[in-house]
Amino acid sequence: MSIGTAFTCNICGQPSVFAPVEDWREEPTCTHCHSSVRMRSIVYCLLDGLLGRAGSLSDTAPRKLLGAGLSDWEGYAAPLAKLFDYTNTFFHCEPRLDICRPGPERLGVYDFLISSDVFEHVPTPVSRAFDGAFSMLRPGGLLVLTVPFGWNPRTVEHYPDLESFAVVELGGRFVVVTHDKQGAFALDTDPVFHGGPGTTL
Numbered sequence: 001m002s003i004g005t006a007f008t009c010n011i012c013g014q015p016s017v018f019a020p021v022e023d024w025r026e027e028p029t030c031t032h033c034h035s036s037v038r039m040r041s042i043v044y045c046l047l048d049g050l051l052g053r054a055g056s057l058s059d060t061a062p063r064k065l066l067g068a069g070l071s072d073w074e075g076y077a078a079p080l081a082k083l084f085d086y087t088n089t090f091f092h093c094e095p096r097l098d099i100c101r102p103g104p105e106r107l108g109v110y111d112f113l114i115s116s117d118v119f120e121h122v123p124t125p126v127s128r129a130f131d132g133a134f135s136m137l138r139p140g141g142l143l144v145l146t147v148p149f150g151w152n153p154r155t156v157e158h159y160p161d162l163e164s165f166a167v168v169e170l171g172g173r174f175v176v177v178t179h180d181k182q183g184a185f186a187l188d189t190d191p192v193f194h195g196g197p198g199t200t201l
Contacts, residue, residue, distance in 0.1 A: 001037075010043050011035045011076050013058030033075050042116055042144055043076055049142040050112060057083065067112040068136070070099060084111075092167075100128040102136050112142040120147050123162055167191075 001007065005018045012033035020027040020037075028034035048054040050065060057079040067086040069077055077088040089097035097106070099115070100122060113133055122129040133143050159165070161180035168175055176188040 008056065009033060009035060010040050010047075010054070010056040011058075011079065013056045035073075035075055038116065038146060039073055039076055042114060042146065045144045046112060046114065046142070049144065065111040066109060067114070068097065068106075068110060069114040070097065070116075070118045072114055072116060099132045102132050106136050108135070108138055110136045110141055111138060112144065113137060114144045116144075116146045117148050119145065123165065 001018050003019055006015060007018055008015055009030040009032060012030065012035070014030070014032035016030045016032060018029050020029050025038050026036050028036055030040070043057060044054045047057075047060065051060070051063075057076065060083055062083050065084045065086075067080065067084050069080070069086065069088045071090055072080075072088045074088075077086075080086040081088070087095055089095050091098060099118070113136060115129075115133065119126055119129050133145075137143065159178055159180075161182065163179050163181045165176055165178045168177055174191065176191045178186045178188065180186070
């Protein structure tokens with residue numbers, strides 16, 4: 001889509017014009033619901049994968065499909081909850097879900113999962129998150145997954161030797177205590193969280 005192209009948002013169903021200033025992936029470019037290209041792409045892939053057509057949430061009939069999101073954007077989470085048996089889950093608060101260790105009640109029951117820019121925050125090895133996600137899906141279930149990307153030649157790891165960590169509330173703020181593979185401890189007093197305190201690193 002080129003700048004200045006008119007489009008109908010597949011989340012709110014309203015007409016808009018694609019006019020990002022800098023970041024075409026993340027900037028809100030729907031003038032009504034303020035969705036970004038990433039958010040609309042998630043909905044496109046979800047509807048296409050589940051229903052075989054890439055329509056909009058606003059013209060989709062409710063269906064009995066069980067789904068979950070991992071700290072999803074509320075702009076599409078709210079309509080999804082009206083259309084499907086969908087729950088937006090979080091690592092740090094209810095309804096809780098640790099994608100690396102889903103409980104037995106979640107195994108093999110979901111028709112779809114959405115993970116938008118979350119897996120890059122999972123402590124290594126990331127394969128545990130993929131194993132957790134696929135253990136939750138029914139045969140033929142759908143995982144809609146995005147991860148951030150950039151033009152840097154190498155990935156920058158914030159905690160490259162992480163073995164384990166804990167998010168602790170001290171003095172009314174959250175800090176991260178890390179333990180690396182050499183046995184050393186460190187304190188990050190200014191962590192940046194994905195979706196809220198204690199969600200991810």
